Amino acid sequence: MLNRLALALAVTTLVSAADLPPVAQLLVDVIKIDTSNPPGNEDKLAQFLKTKFAPLGFEIDIIETPQKGKSHFIARLRGNGSKKPVLLAAHADVVGVEREKWTVDPFAGVIKDGSVYGRGAIDFKGGLAVFAQAVLDLAKNKVKLDRDVIFLSEADEEGGLYNTTWLARVAWDKIDCEYSLNEGGWIIKGKDGKTSYVSISTADKGGVSLTLNAKGTSTHSSMPRPDNAIYTLARALAKLSSYDTKVKLTPETRMFFSTLSDVSPEPMKTHFKNLLSDDPVKVAEADKIISEDTLLHAIMRNTIAPVLMSAGFRGNVIPGNAEVTLNFRTIPGTTTEELIDEIKEVVQDPRVEITPASMAMTRGPMTPEQKKQMDDYAKMRASLKPSPLDNELYKSLVKHALAVYPTAKVTPYLFQAGTDSSAWRSRGIPVYGIYPYPIDHEDLKRMHGNDERVPISSLETGVDLIYKTLLDVAATKK
Numbered sequence: 001m002l003n004r005l006a007l008a009l010a011v012t013t014l015v016s017a018a019d020l021p022p023v024a025q026l027l028v029d030v031i032k033i034d035t036s037n038p039p040g041n042e043d044k045l046a047q048f049l050k051t052k053f054a055p056l057g058f059e060i061d062i063i064e065t066p067q068k069g070k071s072h073f074i075a076r077l078r079g080n081g082s083k084k085p086v087l088l089a090a091h092a093d094v095v096g097v098e099r100e101k102w103t104v105d106p107f108a109g110v111i112k113d114g115s116v117y118g119r120g121a122i123d124f125k126g127g128l129a130v131f132a133q134a135v136l137d138l139a140k141n142k143v144k145l146d147r148d149v150i151f152l153s154e155a156d157e158e159g160g161l162y163n164t165t166w167l168a169r170v171a172w173d174k175i176d177c178e179y180s181l182n183e184g185g186w187i188i189k190g191k192d193g194k195t196s197y198v199s200i201s202t203a204d205k206g207g208v209s210l211t212l213n214a215k216g217t218s219t220h221s222s223m224p225r226p227d228n229a230i231y232t233l234a235r236a237l238a239k240l241s242s243y244d245t246k247v248k249l250t251p252e253t254r255m256f257f258s259t260l261s262d263v264s265p266e267p268m269k270t271h272f273k274n275l276l277s278d279d280p281v282k283v284a285e286a287d288k289i290i291s292e293d294t295l296l297h298a299i300m301r302n303t304i305a306p307v308l309m310s311a312g313f314r315g316n317v318i319p320g321n322a323e324v325t326l327n328f329r330t331i332p333g334t335t336t337e338e339l340i341d342e343i344k345e346v347v348q349d350p351r352v353e354i355t356p357a358s359m360a361m362t363r364g365p366m367t368p369e370q371k372k373q374m375d376d377y378a379k380m381r382a383s384l385k386p387s388p389l390d391n392e393l394y395k396s397l398v399k400h401a402l403a404v405y406p407t408a409k410v411t412p413y414l415f416q417a418g419t420d421s422s423a424w425r426s427r428g429i430p431v432y433g434i435y436p437y438p439i440d441h442e443d444l445k446r447m448h449g450n451d452e453r454v455p456i457s458s459l460e461t462g463v464d465l466i467y468k469t470l471l472d473v474a475a476t477k478k
């Protein structure tokens, strides 16, 4: 009985593996290489990718970082050099898992109900597989190129010291390009299963942290005083908890909400439209309803989140101060000084001192130089300008997205968090972000969560989209 079961299982596995399209097989293979960061072990994935790219004539560079087992992988397909390269960047590392909450092994690349399951299926091994497959297909089909096409598998995107900012410092000539694709916007399926919109990110939100330090009299706990620092801090936090920042729409987010209005049924259609109106009452009403979706709430404003708190050192002493760290995710162009003024205005208490905090403080033990590096990085990210919409790569992506997904509208997008695209954007190189596969809201919820998955058919249309876009911008025209 057991033998028969084992045989049946083996047969099923074989059959499904043989039937898998190349991009899904590639995704299964890369999910099986556990790159949970920390520590990442991105070098294992780099060595695997080398076996795929090298035989097809790509020039391979594996850039080792000072951390053992952590490498960036670069594969370059040569063109005739008449134009600057196009680069496709995908991070190799993934966040860890709460294994007991998964119904399948997160590192086995299980195929179930037409989807590939596993950590990174959406973020961003699915994208890595799609980008890699499209680039490999260019080589297989011996497409003549005007420009080099560079595929990059990055280390340390989910955290750590050796991300693309580090890579750009040590090996810029290997990743210099005219423009680039990265993770970012979404291809979203509606309840009817049809693709309703494609968003392409042209900017990322920035990050800033502030410390609120409440001062009081430090004394014996047997004689409490009205100026207790913990109470002062608690009052400040209570004010912040019922405060929200103003709606601040960039040109890209205006286009995004206008697209949402086009593709949504009532009543949301009207709410999205009202958000774009000049009437502050309408905007406030729309904001209230739309903000029930935390993602939409986030992309239309600077967000505030208390993340760390500390006070006191023993049970019979009233501490002289109490401290909280607030993490802000900011609309491009927002300055730290602006945020400090805004929070002062809300807190209205001179006993609470508000100062910039290190962005690095949650990332484990670091040297002062490393901390400074992290802070400079955060500052640089917060000051970046969006990539332009009149760019050849963006326009080509839009054209092919409309062709591959004829039911969809296409819009630019402000990504709600940070990505590794800043290494290029900070050097004036346009970067466009997309998770290149249609997913629904259920799939989206599982990203960084449990039972992460991506439909196989979505991976295939994703390769179609990226391949056609690359032909457009890189192939030699006859």
Ligand SMILES: [Zn+2]
Pocket (backbone or CB within 6 Å): 091, 123, 124, 157, 183
């Ligand atoms: Zn990601």
